[in-house]
Amino acid sequence: MAVQRVLEQRVIGPELYALTFSAPLKLSEGGYEPGQFLHLRVTDSFDFVLRRPLSLCQVHVERNALTVMYRAQGAGTRRLARLRAGDAIDVLGPLGKGFPLHAGDRRALLIGGGIGVPPLVELARHLHAQGSEVVSVIGFQTADQIILREELKAYGQVHLVTDDGTEGVRGRVTDVLTPEQCEGVTRYYACGPTPMLRAVQTVLRERDIPGYLSLEERMGCGIGICVGCVHKVRREGRESYVKTCVEGPVFPAEEVVFS
Amino acid sequence: MAVQRVLEQRVIGPELYALTFSAPLKLSEGGYEPGQFLHLRVTDSFDFVLRRPLSLCQVHVERNALTVMYRAQGAGTRRLARLRAGDAIDVLGPLGKGFPLHAGDRRALLIGGGIGVPPLVELARHLHAQGSEVVSVIGFQTADQIILREELKAYGQVHLVTDDGTEGVRGRVTDVLTPEQCEGVTRYYACGPTPMLRAVQTVLRERDIPGYLSLEERMGCGIGICVGCVHKVRREGRESYVKTCVEGPVFPAEEVVFS
Amino acid sequence: MPASGCFSFGKEVAAFYDLSVLGAIVVKATTLDERQGNKTPRLAETAAGMLNAIGLQNPGVERVIETELPPLRKYGIPIIVNVAGNAMEDYVQVVERLNDSPDVSAIELNISCPNVKCGGIQFGTDPEMAASMVRAVKRASRTPVIVKLSPNVTSISEMALAVEEAGADAISLINTLIGMKIDIARRAPLLANGQGGLSGPAIKPIAVRMVYEVTSHVKIPVIGIGGITTGEDVVEFLLAGAQAIQVGTANFTDPLACKRIIEELHAYCDEAGVKDINTLIGAAKPHAKGRFL
C-alpha cells in the first residue's frame, strides 16, 4: 500500500473511465493475479470513509503501472473521475484471490457483463500465454457501453451481446451459452452483476462445466477485518458466510450460494 | 455570491498566503467597503460545513478581482492554501459593515496586529484618497511574519513593531501609541487579535481619540441567521450581544465590551 | 417544503431569494422574555457537522410578534413559531401571547434544546413530563402544536407516543445531539458553554432512523430534520416516512440551500417519474401503504 501517482485518466464511454496509476508493487516481480482488486481511497476527505474496490484490468509491466476501468455511478466513483495525471491516489492491493489458472485447460470461456468485463482482459492474456484457447462472451446494456472488445479479441474469439440489440446479439449473455457454443469448453470464468452470475451458474452447471465466479459485495476494509463483505458459500455440505475480500472475490462456481 | 475563479495564490511568508480571485460583484460599480469580509467555502466537501471569513485586503478594479491574505493555521485555511490558479472557489460577500470613513479626518491612525493587518490596506487607500493623513502601526510576532509594510507605506508613515524585536520596535503596538505619537490623530482604526484590541481600546480611550475596532468572532452563516458570531456591545447604557457578521465586524470602539 | 429554526427570522435570507418558494418558515426559538444567550465561542466545526451553543438568544415573544413576524406576511407562507422556555408556565405564556398574533400558523414546541441550563431538556427526555407539557400547551394554543423531540433519549418512539397521546398535532424530528469538542491548544472545551448541539450531515443517519421508527408507531405527521443538504436527502426522509422536512445547518453553508433543495427535489421527481410526491412518503417501509397528509 502506498500513495501512487495518476498517470492517465481516459473517458472510454458514457460515465466510463480508464484510470492508470503507478503500481504499489514491482510488477516485474509478479505478485498479482488476474481477478484481484485494488482498494482505492477516493480522497483524503471524511466524505469517503470507505475505499472503493475496482478490479485490476490491465497490467503495464514496462511502465510499472496498472489500469482500472470503472463506471462513475455514485459519489465516490464520480469523485475518482475528477483525478488527473499527476494527482496522488492511495491504493491498497492488489488484494484478494483472483482467477486460478489451470495449465491443462484447452478451451476457456470468459463471460463478462458490463463493468464486470475489465478483470477478464488480464485473465485472457494469462490464459492465452499458457496456451488455452480463449472465447469471450461479453454483454452490455447498449452499444455505447461496450468496452474492451478489441483488447479481448487479441486473445481469441469475442461474442458480443447487448440488452437492446444495438450491437451484437440482442439479449443476455446466457442466450449465447448454447450447448454448441459450450462444446469443448473445459472451464469458465465469469464476472458481472449478480443476476448474470446466478444465471450463468445455473446454465453452465447444466452443461457440467466447472468455473469461477467473481462476486461483487460491498466492502469495508478490503483486508478481512470488518466482516462486511461476506457471501454465502457451501463447502462440504455446510453453508457459511465467507469474506469475499480475502477468500474471494473469485470463488469456484459450485461453492457460491445465491439466496 | 457565486463560484469564482482563483487567479493567483502566492506564498507571502511562513504559512502566509495571498489569494486572488475574480470578484463576486462588479467592482467598478463599488458596493464594497474596506473592512468588510468575504465568506469562503473551503471545498464542496462535508469536511468543512462552515465557511471561513477572511477580510477583503486588496481590490483590483481593473481586473475585477479581490485579494485576501491569510495564515494557514487550521484545517480549512490549510486546505485553502492548496488552491491554484484556475480552481473554482465559492465566495459569499463582501459581507458586514466595514470601516466608516469620515471626510473631515485630518490624521487617521491605523493599528494592525499580525493577520489583522490585511483589511487596513484598502482602508489606507480610501483614507489617502479622501485626503486624510495616514499613520500605520503594525505589529508582528517576528520579522519573517511581516506583511503589507510596503503597501501601507504607499499611503503614509508606517511604524513597525515585533514581539521579539527582530525588526522595528521591540514590544507591542500599544508601546508605540505614546501621547506624542497620537498628537493630532482625529480617529483610529484597529484590527488584530482580541488582546491587542482590548489594549488599544484602553490606551486610546485615555487619549480621548475615537475609533473603530474590527472584531474576530467564530462565524457560522456570515449573513445573520445563526446567531453564532455575537459580541457584547454597550449602547445607550445597555449591554447586549450583537451579530458581528451583519452589524460588524467593525464597531465603534466605545461600544465594544470585552469581558 | 418547510425550512427550519436555522433561519433566524427570515429577513436575512430574503436578501438571497424570494421566501415564497418555501413551504413554510420556522422562526428561531422564542422565549417569554428577551434572552442574551450563551458566551462565545458558540460554534464549532466537526466532521460533516457542527456544534452550536447559542443558548436561545432572542428578543422575547413581544418583540417577535411586533417586529419580526409582520414582515414575513408578504411571502404568503405559513409561519411556525418555535417556542422555548424553562418552566411549563413560560411555554404556556408564550403560546398565549402568540394566540394574539395573526401571523402564526402553528407552534413548534421546542422541548429539546440542549443549550439552556435550567429546564427545557427535562421535558425532552421524560415522556411523562413531555406529555404534561403538550397537554398544557395544547389547551392554551389557538393554532396546531408541533412537538420537536430530542434525539438524546433511549427510546424515541416512547417519547413520540407520549406526545401524540397528549394531543400533539405533529412531531418534528430531530433536534441536535449533545456533543463536545475540545480545543487541544487551550486544553478546554472549545465552546464557552462546554457542550453543544451536533447538527449537519453527520447526524442524518440517526435522524432517518428515528423518523422511520417513529412513523411506524404514531399516526400524526412527522417532520424530518437532520443533515438535509440535497434534494435526494429529502427523498430519503420522505421514504422513511416524513411528511415534510426542515433544513438547518445547510443554510449556513449555502444561503440558497432551501431554494436549491426544492429545485433538486423537483428535478429528482421529474427524472424518477414521480408524479405525486406524496407517493414517496413511507415508501421504504416493508408494507408501504402510502399515507397522505
Add this chain to the structure above:
Amino acid sequence: MPASGCFSFGKEVAAFYDLSVLGAIVVKATTLDERQGNKTPRLAETAAGMLNAIGLQNPGVERVIETELPPLRKYGIPIIVNVAGNAMEDYVQVVERLNDSPDVSAIELNISCPNVKCGGIQFGTDPEMAASMVRAVKRASRTPVIVKLSPNVTSISEMALAVEEAGADAISLINTLIGMKIDIARRAPLLANGQGGLSGPAIKPIAVRMVYEVTSHVKIPVIGIGGITTGEDVVEFLLAGAQAIQVGTANFTDPLACKRIIEELHAYCDEAGVKDINTLIGAAKPHAKGRFL
C-alpha cells in the same frame, strides 16, 4: 494504545505492521456458539461515517480460544476479548470458557451492540439490567471486566454509575449510534438488516461529550472510542478524561491507522512538550486534578 473491535482477530493487520506496537488488542465480539451474522449488504457509507450491521458473525468462543487467540501471543500485548450474547447465561458461559484461556487479559462486555435482534441491547439501555449483568459476569470472570456502553441512552452517566457500582473494572465508551440509510433507487433501507450502527468521525463529538461526562461521575478508568482517526483525536479524548482509547472505523480507511495514530501521538507530545502523557488525562476539565491510571 489499545485498538478496537474493528480488528477482527488481528492476523490480517499483522500483515501490515508488527502488532507489538499496540497497547492492547480487542478482538471481535465472541459469542457462545458460532454466529453467521446478518444478510448483506452489511455496510453503508454516510457523511464522515459508516453504518454496519454485521450481526456478530464469529466462530464461537471455543474456536476463538483454540485457533484465534494463540497466534496473538507472540506480540506480547494484552488481549481483550469482546463478549456478546443474548441471555445473561450466554455471557456468563462465554466468560467461564475464557477463564481457561491463558491468552485473555481482560473481558470487554459488549452490552451495546445494536445489530442483534434478541437481547444485547436491553442490557445496554437499562441501568438495572446492566448492573445485574455486570455482577453475574464479575462473579464468573477470572480477569478484569470492562463494560462497553451504548450511546443510545438518555443518560450515559446513569448507565456508567450503575455498572461501576456493580463492580465493573473499567468502561468503554462508545459503541455505535443507531442509524439508517435509505437506498432511494430501491426505496428500501440500504442495509439488509434495516438499521445499523453509526461509527466514524461523524460521532466523535458525541463520544467526547460522553467521555467527559462519564469521567466526571465515575472513578473507574474510561476507554474512549468513537471516530478517532489522528493522534490529535487521541489527545482530545485524553483531555476529556479517557485513560486509553480504541480505534475502530479508521482501520478500514487505512490499515496502518493504529500504528500511524500512535506515531502522531508521540509527535504531538514531543512538539507540545508533554513529557508524561498521563498529564493530559482529564486536563480539559475545569478543575483538572490530573488523575492517573
